[in-house]
Amino acid sequence: MSKRFNPDRDVAEWHGPAIRYDLLKEVTVGFAVVLVLALVFAVVFSSPDESAITLQSWSKAAPVDFVQTAITELDGTSASATYGAPYNHTPGTGQQLGPISIERAIGVHIPLDTSRAFVIDPLETLPRQPALTSAIRQYKSAPAKQQTAWTSAYEKVVGKATFNGALHVAPGSYGPVAPMMTALLGMARSGALDGALTKTPQLYGTDYTKPLLFIADGTYMGNVAQSRNLLGNQWGMMNETGQYPGQAWLWLYTLWYQVPPMNSSSNGDVEVWAIMMGLTVLLALVPFIPGLRSIPRWTRIYRLIWRRHYRSLPPVSS
């Protein structure tokens, strides 16, 4: 049984005249044209290369913001400390699509305890600091309730701290926390903290997960990004620094972050991904989807593309 001819699926193959064509010449000329265009753009516009923010540059530019963030890493209240999978076990976290949370199902694969990884472990690498060593020992051996009392007290006042070569925090009952924070700030400003957070058992290191998470927990990087129109609500996903096109092809992905409910949903990321995956599958399967595959015939834009061909056809006999 033969199927009926469907103009959106089937085609009358061409048995008409041919024209001269040189594939090799087309590819060669095409390559030359694109190369010249790329060279011209490269000469005229160059490419952006704004230096990355380091723990050192952050702590020098905004020392109070650094310490405000560091105390939340120590007491486990920062965004990274409470992120959930894949970094740590935090009840109630993990984006979900309906009842499903793939993030939670897969679980912790990049374990991260910010208190140890961002504060205590780096401080313990500092040599010949008996007062600091004693402070760390006091903090580690204190009951959790006492630790929280110290960090909470420090957290309440550190926002009003000042820095003029040294950190000045209003006096209070911070126990060992104050000298630990002062030492961590000094370590960051010297550049030693950047090295400590990328340290591996080998000499070489290429994983920047820890410093990037620490930096992202502060407000400094976000402020810099905002000044360069890179925030999510500024279509930042597809922008880059300077007046460059960026990843313009991500416009549709970025669009979904601007519209409700994704722009305010706690599951916004997974919702946007689900939409984009669905649209990608639709695009790939256009040839099989009735209606969708008829759009080219309905819009008749093909008449424009093949206008020379249609003009060359013999006139309709009346």
Place this chain on the structure above:
Amino acid sequence: MSAVTKADTAVRAPAPEVEPSSDVANWSPTWTGRLRSAGLRRLPPEKLLPDSQPAYVQSAVYLFGALTLSAFGVVVLSGMVLAIEGANWWHVSNAGLFVNSIHLWGTELFFFFMVLHLWGKFFMAAWRGRRRATWITGVLAFVVSIATAFTGYLSQQNFDSEWISTQAKDGINATGAGAFWNVLNFGQMLLWHVVLLPLVVAVFVGIHVLLVRRRGVVPPFALAARGATGWSDTTEREDLTKDEAAEATSTEEVASK
């Protein structure tokens, strides 16, 4: 095992030349032979490297595919130069910055031409007449290209990489993929960018181009008043399974004659 003496070899007669077997025609086909036959059957040289095209191929829209391929070539070549000198080179050298700029603008041109190519082919309904696989491999090449460019942005070692990776991690983590594909891990992203993903793009682009050569350029829609609109003996309908089976049978028949 007996020892062979000089005397033995001296008196031994020369080995006769091996004559070709008379029943070569009856040999069962080898894998190599089958691959060659299938390749030649599906892509004879005149299809693979054509010097003529149907007369309807007269539009600037047809150039976008070749321009996309050309831009891909520029991106790969400039990327290779960057790879030769290493990841830090372009941050500390004017020549490196220039090559990186070519890489960046080559990428922008690649996507620009690819999107025009995609829309052009969409409005030509280029999947008609056994060309669905061509469309699908093109879409796959587009999607993997986006991932390749994304990992490039993550591998720049500058503020853009830093900001994009810390923001994108939430999206990737939300899908569960972040547990294995860590956008904050520079080493992992760089290797995906320079090895794995370009290889996948090249494979999809390669299959896509071979399918274009095999199936040819899709003919225009027939105009109702001027040409055939109905299914007839001169039209072809897509059924990949049946088509492949029919081609294989006809080849076997030819071979057996």
